[in-house]
Every structure is written in structure tokens, then in C-alpha cells.
Amino acid sequence: xxxxxxxxxxxxxxxxxxxxxxxxxxxxxxxxxxxxxxxxxxxxxxxxxxxxxxxxxxxxxxxxxxxxxxxxxxxxxxxxxxxxxxxxxxxxxxxxxxxxxxxxxxxxxxxxxxxxxxxxxxxxxxxxxxxxxxxxxxxxxxxxxxxxxxxxxxxxxxxxxxxxxxxxxxxxxxxxxxxxxxxxxxxxxxxxxxxxxxxxxxxxxxxxxxxxxxxxxxxxxxxxxxxxxxxxxxxxxxxxxxxxxxxxxxxxxxxxxxxxxxxxxxxxxxxxxxxxxxxxxxxxxxxxxxxxxxxxxxxxxxxxxxxxxxxxxxxxxxxxxxxxxxxxxxxxxxxxxxxxxxxxxxxxxxxxxxxxxxxxxxxxxxxxxxxxxxxxxxxxxxxxxxxxxxxxxxxxxxxxxxxxxxxxxxxxxxxxxxxxxxxxxxxxxxxxxxxxxxxxxxxxxxxxxxxxxxxxxxxxxxxxxxxxxxxxxxxxxxxxxxxxxxxxxxxxxxxxxxxxxxxxxxxxxxxxxxxxxxxxxxxxxxxxxxxxxxxxxxxxxxxxxxxxxxxxxxxxxxxxxxxxxxxxxxxxxxxxxxxxxxxxxxxxxxxxxxxxxxxxxxxxxxxxxxxxxxxxxxxxxxxxxxxxxxxxxxxxxxxxxxxxxxxxxxxxxxxxxxxxxxxxxxxxxxxxxxxxxxxxxxxxxxxxxxxxxxxxxxxxxxxxxxxxxxxxxxxxxxxxxxxxxxxxxxxxxxxxxxxxxxxxxxxxxxxxxxxxxxxxxxxxxxxxxxxxxxxxxxxxxxxxxxxxxxxxx
Amino acid sequence: xxxxxxxxxxxxxxxxxxxxxxxxxxxxxxxxxxxxxxxxxxxxxxxxxxxxxxxxxxxxxxxxxxxxxxxxxxxxxxxxxxxxxxxxxxxxxxxxxxxxxxxxxxxxxxxxxxxxxxxxxxxxxxxxxxxxxxxxxxxxxxxxxxxxxxxxxxxxxxxxxxxx
Numbered sequence: 001x002x003x004x005x006x007x008x009x010x011x012x013x014x015x016x017x018x019x020x021x022x023x024x025x026x027x028x029x030x031x032x033x034x035x036x037x038x039x040x041x042x043x044x045x046x047x048x049x050x051x052x053x054x055x056x057x058x059x060x061x062x063x064x065x066x067x068x069x070x071x072x073x074x075x076x077x078x079x080x081x082x083x084x085x086x087x088x089x090x091x092x093x094x095x096x097x098x099x100x101x102x103x104x105x106x107x108x109x110x111x112x113x114x115x116x117x118x119x120x121x122x123x124x125x126x127x128x129x130x131x132x133x134x135x136x137x138x139x140x141x142x143x144x145x146x147x148x149x150x151x152x153x154x155x156x157x158x159x160x161x162x163x164x165x166x167x168x169x170x171x172x173x174x175x176x177x178x179x180x181x182x183x184x185x186x187x188x189x190x191x192x193x194x195x196x197x198x199x200x201x202x203x204x205x206x207x208x209x210x211x212x213x214x215x216x217x218x219x220x221x222x223x224x225x226x227x228x229x230x231x232x233x234x235x236x237x238x239x240x241x242x243x244x245x246x247x248x249x250x251x252x253x254x255x256x257x258x259x260x261x262x263x264x265x266x267x268x269x270x271x272x273x274x275x276x277x278x279x280x281x282x283x284x285x286x287x288x289x290x291x292x293x294x295x296x297x298x299x300x301x302x303x304x305x306x307x308x309x310x311x312x313x314x315x316x317x318x319x320x321x322x323x324x325x326x327x328x329x330x331x332x333x334x335x336x337x338x339x340x341x342x343x344x345x346x347x348x349x350x351x352x353x354x355x356x357x358x359x360x361x362x363x364x365x366x367x368x369x370x371x372x373x374x375x376x377x378x379x380x381x382x383x384x385x386x387x388x389x390x391x392x393x394x395x396x397x398x399x400x401x402x403x404x405x406x407x408x409x410x411x412x413x414x415x416x417x418x419x420x421x422x423x424x425x426x427x428x429x430x431x432x433x434x435x436x437x438x439x440x441x442x443x444x445x446x447x448x449x450x451x452x453x454x455x456x457x458x459x460x461x462x463x464x465x466x467x468x469x470x471x472x473x474x475x476x477x478x479x480x481x482x483x484x485x486x487x488x489x490x491x492x493x494x495x496x497x498x499x500x501x502x503x504x505x506x507x508x509x510x511x512x513x514x515x516x517x518x519x520x521x522x523x524x525x526x527x528x529x530x531x532x533x534x535x536x537x538x539x540x541x542x543x544x545x546x547x548x549x550x551x552x553x554x555x556x557x558x559x560x561x562x563x564x565x566x567x568x569x570x571x572x573x574x575x576x577x578x579x580x581x582x583x584x585x586x587x588x589x590x591x592x593x594x595x596x597x598x599x600x601x602x603x604x605x606x607x608x609x610x611x612x613x614x615x616x617x618x619x620x621x622x623x624x625x626x627x628x629x630x631x632x633x634x635x636x637x638x639x640x641x642x643x644x645x646x647x648x649x650x651x652x653x654x655x656x657x658x659x660x661x662x663x664x665x666x667x668x669x670x671x672x673x674x675x676x677x678x679x680x681x682x683x684x685x686x687x688x689x690x691x692x693x694x695x696x697x698x699x700x701x702x703x704x705x706x707x708x709x710x711x712x713x714x715x716x717x718x719x720x721x722x723x724x725x726x727x728x729x730x731x732x733x734x735x736x737x738x739x740x741x742x743x744x745x746x747x748x749x750x751x752x753x754x755x756x757x758x759x760x761x762x763x764x765x766x767x768x769x770x771x772x773x774x775x776x777x778x779x780x781x782x783x784x785x786x787x788x789x790x791x792x793x
Numbered sequence: 794x795x796x797x798x799x800x801x802x803x804x805x806x807x808x809x810x811x812x813x814x815x816x817x818x819x820x821x822x823x824x825x826x827x828x829x830x831x832x833x834x835x836x837x838x839x840x841x842x843x844x845x846x847x848x849x850x851x852x853x854x855x856x857x858x859x860x861x862x863x864x865x866x867x868x869x870x871x872x873x874x875x876x877x878x879x880x881x882x883x884x885x886x887x888x889x890x891x892x893x894x895x896x897x898x899x900x901x902x903x904x905x906x907x908x909x910x911x912x913x914x915x916x917x918x919x920x921x922x923x924x925x926x927x928x929x930x931x932x933x934x935x936x937x938x939x940x941x942x943x944x945x946x947x948x949x950x951x952x953x954x955x956x957x
Contacts, residue, residue: 027831027896254893712840720922726936
């Protein structure tokens, strides 16, 4: 790779502005809902008001007669028109013998409030909505399970038909003799943490457009597809189509954050309806329905033990996650990931983590940025902070004593994941300087009575590059590069852009190899007819894997161009260098890449003598540091890369109202080699703000019967500009020894650390009342209740 | 459509005369009748600001306004706005967007702020943006873009109108 760097145009590591930035700021970029054809029909879904009920009848006569209504389809009809959608990660429920099937419309039984029961298709969204309200569904309401205790109780109703219990999955991660060490440890702290559900809430909700072309028997799906190839597979299976007869197109997306990963049954529904009705059919999710996406709800009980010097001896966490109903998507697997991240960045010899995933009558979990990793970091950081309080040690100092050292890495976690590289203590030291930790502590001590300043630290480990066996596709990404006769370079990649700007990073990587500007590189994404098979967007893989594949493909193309240039310039190919759009011989002679490309296409026997045409190359990058052979504990390693970050947050708690004001936020982050530091900073700050939201404001709430209460941005509180201070960040760049370009991934880092740091800051502000802070987010009503209890004491 | 009425207004400098459903929202009129897609829908409850446009020169959330409210008034969307080039360039230079969905609303809101206050403080900018949600950036890059635009423009201001 050193030779690659030498030949480079120096684009890697530069904060190149977004390609096509002008189109974004002019409003010229088109999102899925902007692409609904004028002749499209519109779908409105009739949703169940019951969390569990038997469907007795769907009466749609009146709705069918309403103006503009074209069809009303219920679950029974839908079953006759298409098969259910399979699961992304096939998983048989307890006693079920077969995986869950994703029905777009419930037939027989509804299992969560908000589950679609019938689809109304009409000439306009308004006509569809109006008619959906006139569809009469007769239900027999059934006993529901709304929490994990009820779900696991003897005789509880079983959420999924055909299952024998509501126990979805368990995992146990163990190292050492945790129980014995905790019994004998000089200091042991026990705590619990209820994490309430929150969600990704991208600014653009889901949108899917199905367009069946009867002439060719092909279906085109355009929409918010974070994983176009996985969706092609799922929908083709449901509709009985060959995959090659289904084209999935993902235009620009208005944020994804996991929410737009495949497994939403509406993906198949619009295809089914378009094929049935012979017209394009569009489904545009409402903001309310976007809040149905449930996730993160779990309850942890933890213990941490240390010696007199504050060396952590053992850590134990037992948690139960309420994963609602299991849908075809992967969201429900996030707690399994959480369990593998402990004990994060710390050197802890004895570890025991047990997790239990339980089904309830709630909506399926939708994936969310952090993917469980943010939760592990939150729990670990709470435990460390509580230990610091017991030991009367500064929380930063306790961390410094227990972080793994640079020389300890690589280090295998108890879960089997293999930490790659970094300097955690150095990052913590830098954080203290950047944040002004000592000055903040002084300010805290000097704060006048009634003002409660809290300072919190959060250290975050963010495993990236998920490559779970059985997931499709997992540990590889592919790029195809081609140079046209005029020298135009196009690189097609199987990774999609969620709006992060990864296309700019990919263009930088390719431009660096070929001596071209990033603007000269056309990056093609999000079209299964045009790009190689790939995962799309998940687990920070766009640059980490997709960028590495693009780099490799560009290196292959460069070799072909070097051979052509050698023929033209009468110089050995190994001596050709590439810069500023030219191939150059050592003596100073050079030729433009455009001339080379034209020459190769028009003079194949001379210019391209000895070169395999066309000027194209396809390469895959397969992740390293993945281990599929179980270790002595039976564990495999499904993440390749381990970016980390250190966070500090200062808050002020208003003791009269329970309101928390965020005063200061700082973070030091290391994702290895950065291709575009400004884009990395953007990702990091966005994730930090999501973490602050999850810590302080964002919470999905339901009434006692499982119906959504937080159905708009007035009740689900996203961070606004006035809620935040300027966020200060600094980067370190410890290259990964397991990646050819030293990268680690930068799409999720910041969420867990900010979530933990803000929660710890609130706990710090609560002082002696902090053991009562067991529920996240720390909303004003919760804090008021705590303060009131404290005052009554 | 059952309640069709005539709507006459000026959109991006052109007079418009259309039969529309009386129940239509302004954002639907702009997007679905006129095909101006840079004005976006994020919530339909006036909370997110993705549908921001100018009505008689003032920033409004077009999901909270009936199309008929624009009768005899001037609507300007970002497609038809003049005087925004420096703000737009600043948003690109500072990475003041990621997915871009909220961006047109952010830029129109920024222009209104800079027109009233050519050199706003951080806090003024934050207050001006309070009605516009961004889920990607954490706002810092947007605020930096607005400062940059302010510096470039000096005290000239950003009175935004339509191009024609």
C-alpha cells in the first residue's frame, strides 16, 4: 500500500466538499416521494387499534364505493396474491420449526397495535386516507403481553402463532470466575438500568413505489432502501419473481440511521399491489407510523467489583430486552450485539453477561444507529461511574486506571471480538484537555447554591463492519470500475449512501489511485441493475469495505492503464505514474488518461497490446479480523473494526423543574485513517446529538394497551438547535492493522459515548440522589420525582 | 375532486391560476400540483420545518397553511429564490447538510435571519433554527455555514425574492 500512497494525488485525508453539494443546497436532489409518477395510485393502511386480537371480519363495501378508491385488500386476499416476506436472518422461534414470515397485512391474528390489517388503494393519498377510515374491521380483543415479565409468566399468551413460548433468544458471554471474584472483591457496586425505547426518526419517513411492467414482467421498486440487494431477495421471494426480474432503486435518502434497512413488509406490498392493479403504487409513511419503529427497550442489572486501588476485578450484567414482535427485519438482533461489546475498553479479567430476548405484543424493533453497542457502553459507563462514587475516586481517574493500554492490543474480548488497535488512555488524556475537565470541576465546585452542575464522562467502543454468518451479504463488499472511451470513470458499488456523503469518500479513494480529482469520478449506488451485489448501508461499511473494494478495483484499472501508457510512451509499466489526469513516464513524457482510454478502445492491437479489455475491473474486499471458527469459549468474531471515542458532557440541572441544560460537549475519536475528516466530524457530531437525545429527551411512549402516544415531534422530542451547545471534537488516527488502508469505520461512533456521558452528567448533578437514576432518558418528570423524593427524605 | 375552487397566486414570479381541492395544503399545492419538489414533507404537524417556504416574503411552514391562503399572495420556494447563492455555497463549504432533506428549509430560514440580523451570534442562529429539525448534523455545521455566509456578505443583507 505504500507504493499506492506514493503514486497518489493526495486526496485521502482531505476534507473535500461533498460532490453534488450544489444540487443538495439548490433542492435539486430527488428523494423517493419526489419520484412518485403522476399516474401512481396511493396506499393507505388500516391499522389495528388492538395489541392482540382475532380479526373476525374486514368490511370494506363502503370504502370501495368511495370516490377515487380503486381497491381494498385485506390480509386474506394478500395471502392469495403473494407469499409472506422471509426473514433477513432466518430464525426459528421456540418450538416453531420455521422462521417468522413477514405478512404485509395481518390475517387472522394481530399482534401489535398499529399492525396493518388492510390496504386501501386510491387515486390520491387523501382519497386513500379517507376510505381507510371507513373500512370496518371487527376484532375479538385478546389478552396481551405488554412487558417481559408478563410475557415469561406461566400461562402467558404466546405472541407468535406456532411458538411454544415468548422466549426469543438468550446468550451468555463469560470469562474467568466472575461470581467468585465478586463475592471476594473489596468493593462491589450493584445497579440497574431501564432503557426506554427510542427510535431513529429520520427526517424522511419510509416511501416505497412499486411499478410493475406487464410487457416485460419486471417490477421496479423505488424507495427508501438501505439494503437494496437484500430487499430484492426478500421481495422477489414473496412475489415469486426471479431476482433478475426485480430492480430495486434507492435514490437519495433523507437519513436512514438503520431505520430503512430491509424487512419492512410495505416493500413487498407496493409490488404486490402494482402487479395486481397494473399501475404504479406508492406508499408514503406518515410521521406517526414512523414512530411505530420500536427498539432499545431493555432492563439491565449489573455488578462491578474492584480492589482497594480501583482496579476493576469483575463485571456482571444480566439483561432482558423487550423485542416486541419479530418481523422480517434484523432489528430484534440488536441486544445480541450489545452482549458482545462488554467490558468495552477496560481491562476486566472476569466478565459474565447474560441476555434474554423476549417477545411482547409491541411493534417489531427497527434497527437504529448504535445497533445495541450504544447500550453496552451506556451500561458499562454507568457501572464505572457508580464504582467511582463508591471508591471516592474521580471518574476520569478510575477510568485511566482501568483502560486497556496501547500495548494490550490486539485483545480478544470475552465475546470473541478482537479489538484491533488504539491508544485509549491517550484519548482520555486528550479529552480532559479538550473539555477542560479540571476547569469544569472547579466551576462545579464553585457553583452557587441551587445550581447543580453535573459532569459526565463516557468511553465508547464501537465494533464496526458487522459480518455475521448467515446474514446476507455479510463480510464483503464489491466495486466495479470502468473507464469509457473518453476517459470518463464510473465506479459502481454495492454500498449505498444514507446521506452521509460516502460517495465523496469513495471518489477520493479512486481519484487518489488514478491521479484524478474526486469530481472526475462518477460513483453509482443504490440500483440493483447497475451495481454489484452488496449490503447497502449498515455497520459503517460504506468506506470501510466499499471504499476498500473501490480502491482495489481502481488499482486494477490503473495497472491496465499503466500497461497502455507503457505501450505508448515506450517505458516499463512499473515506471508509469499517475497525476493530474495524466500517465507520466520518468523522462517527462506523458499522455492524458482520456487519450489513453480512446487509444485503448480504438487501437487495441497497439495501445492496448497485452492488456485485457475493456478498461474495467471488479474487485471485492473481504473483511479481515473476522473469525468464524469458534474459540475455546465457543465464540466467533463477527465485527472486524473497533473505532472508539471518549466523551465529556457538562449539564445543569434545574432543581425546580427537573430540566437539564446541556452546557458543554467534547469528544476525542479514533476511527483509524480518515478519508475525509470533515465528513467524519459530521458523522461524529450527528451521532453525539442522537446520543444526547436518547439520554435526555427521546422516548417512545405507549398507553397501557400498547397504543402509541408519542406520535409526533411534539411528543417525541428530537434535539433542536437551541438544546445544544457547540460540540468540540478532536480526532486521533491509529490505523487498524487489519485493514489495508488502516480504516475502522465512522458511521456510528459517538452515540453510545454521548448517551453515557450525558447520563453520567445527570447522575453527577443529582449527587446523593444519583442511585435513583435508573431510567434513561432522564426526562424532567423523572428527575422531578427523584428530587421530590430527595426533598421528602 | 369534490370541492374544487380556483386559486390565483404568484409562485416564484409567475402568476398561477389553478383549480384545486379546497382542502389542499400549500405544501401539497407546491409539490403535487406545481411539481416543485424542493419543498419537503417531514411531519405534517408543523414541527420539522422541511416544508419551509416564503409567503409574501416571510418564512412559513407550508404544511400548516391551506393552499387557498395563498390567494393573491406571492409564494417563493427555493427553486425560484434569488439572492441565496452565498448561503448555498457556505452550506457546501461547511458541510452544512448530510442527507439534505431539511436543507432547503434551513437555507430559507437562514436567509430570513441574515436579512434581519446580518451578523448573528451563535445563540441568535440557534433560536432562528429552532423550528427546523436536522437529524444528521447536530446543527454545528449549519451554524458555521450561516456564520460563513454572514462574513461573505458583510452588511448587505439577504432580502430574498423570486428570480423573475
